[in-house]
Each structure stands twice: as C-alpha cells, then as structure tokens.
Amino acid sequence: MKVIGIVGSPRKGGNTEILTAHTLKAIAEEGLETELIPLAGLDIKPCNACGDCAKEEWCPIEDDLFPIYVKMREADGIILASPVYYSSATALIKALMERAGHISHSGRQAFKGKVGGPLVVARRAGQNFTVAQLTFWFQILDMVVPGSTYWNMAFGRQKGEVSQDEEGMRTAWTFGKNVALVVKKLRA
Numbered sequence: 001m002k003v004i005g006i007v008g009s010p011r012k013g014g015n016t017e018i019l020t021a022h023t024l025k026a027i028a029e030e031g032l033e034t035e036l037i038p039l040a041g042l043d044i045k046p047c048n049a050c051g052d053c054a055k056e057e058w059c060p061i062e063d064d065l066f067p068i069y070v071k072m073r074e075a076d077g078i079i080l081a082s083p084v085y086y087s088s089a090t091a092l093i094k095a096l097m098e099r100a101g102h103i104s105h106s107g108r109q110a111f112k113g114k115v116g117g118p119l120v121v122a123r124r125a126g127q128n129f130t131v132a133q134l135t136f137w138f139q140i141l142d143m144v145v146p147g148s149t150y151w152n153m154a155f156g157r158q159k160g161e162v163s164q165d166e167e168g169m170r171t172a173w174t175f176g177k178n179v180a181l182v183v184k185k186l187r188a
C-alpha cells in the first residue's frame with residue numbers, strides 16, 4: 001500500500017513540501033509506503049485538448065508528466081499539495097491536474113477508489129478556495145477524500161514558517177492518519 005504526495009510549489013524545500021512531508025510521516029507511521037514528489041524544476045505543460053488520451057492511456061506531450069501519471073496510477077493514495085498563488089492553486093499543479101485527470105477520466109476511471117485529498121499553504125489568504133479547487137479534482141475522479149479536524153490548510157510565507165503553524169501542522173497530521181486508515185480499510 002502506497003501513498004504519494006505531489007507538491008506543486010516551484011520552490012524546492014518550501015512550506016508546502018514541509019507540510020506534505022509531515023503528512024506522509026503520519027501515513028508512514030501506519031506502515032504504508034510513501035513518496036514525496038516535488039514538481040519544482042519539472043516541465044509540466046497544460047493540457048492541449050488533443051483528445052489522444054481518450055483512445056489510449058497516454059499523453060503525447062513530451063515533458064515530465066507521464067512518469068508521474070504512472071506513479072499516480074500505481075498508488076493507493078494521492079495527495080495534491082499547493083501553495084496559494086493569487087488565491088488559487090499554482091499553474092504547475094493545475095497543469096498536472098488537467099493532464100493526469102484527463103488521462104484517468106477519459107473512459108477508464110483509472111483513479112477510481114483511490115484515497116486522497118488536498119494540502120494548501122498560504123501567507124495570508126486564499127486557502128479555502130484552493131482547498132475547494134483541489135478537492136473538486138478528487139471528487140470528479142471517483143476518489144475517496146477523508147476529513148480532518150479542520151480544512152487541510154496552513155500559514156507560512158518564508159521557507160520553514162509553516163512549521164510554526166501548530167494547528168495547520170496538526171490538521172495535516174490527522175488528515176494523514178485518516179488517509180492511512182481509509183487506504184487500509186479499502187484494501188483489506
């Protein structure tokens with residue numbers, strides 16, 4: 001059983017990565033395999049609506065997306081994490097959501113029954129909208145989204161600041177525990 005955490009910040013080692021690593025630690029404690037996948041530095045273009053993924057489970061755009069799609073396909077759980085950029089998820093994670101979502105959704109429901117959910121970090125505002133934005137992706141792809149004791153968001157601006165948001169870190173930790181619990185129940 002494996003859960004991957006995909007981090008859509010262009011900043012390596014930033015707050016979103018810290019929050020995601022913390023969540024994956026909670027999951028690993030329950031005996032599941034985990035992998036953190038930072039998108040920083042990768043080339044992931046947006047969907048160009050060619051429609052090829054409706055014919056086969058493939059994307060003809062030559063960049064870094066497809067190997068990550070394969071990891072998503074193989075995982076039991078997928079976490080999508082993003083900093084808030086202008087009250088929204090980043091363009092980087094959005095490109096992945098469009099492409100991986102469309103390959104999965106185009107007649108094959110490849111992500112059906114997987115467990116997952118969002119993680120969001122911002123300096124001050126836009127977390128609620130971004131949590132909703134990411135959650136919509138899981139819902140249309142027939143996935144199961146566990147809850148936590150608050151929405152999965154935290155505060156932080158400079159690298160590392162998120163660690164001081166005790167409630168945000170705790171919420172992400174509980175979310176991780178619930179992801180592990182649901183993966184185990186569904187796979188039992």
Ligand SMILES: Cc1cc2nc3c(=O)[nH]c(=O)nc-3n(C[C@H](O)[C@H](O)[C@H](O)COP(=O)(O)O)c2cc1C
Pocket residue numbers: 009010011013014015016017083084085086087088121122123124125126155156157158159
């Ligand atoms: C282009 C850009 C846009 C941002 N927009 C917002 C915003 O709308 N609301 C907010 O509170 N913080 C905003 N921020 C701050 C980041 O969300 C914040 O620094 C976050 O911790 C970055 O996460 P990271 O360290 O994982 O990259 C923005 C930062 C950048 C670079």
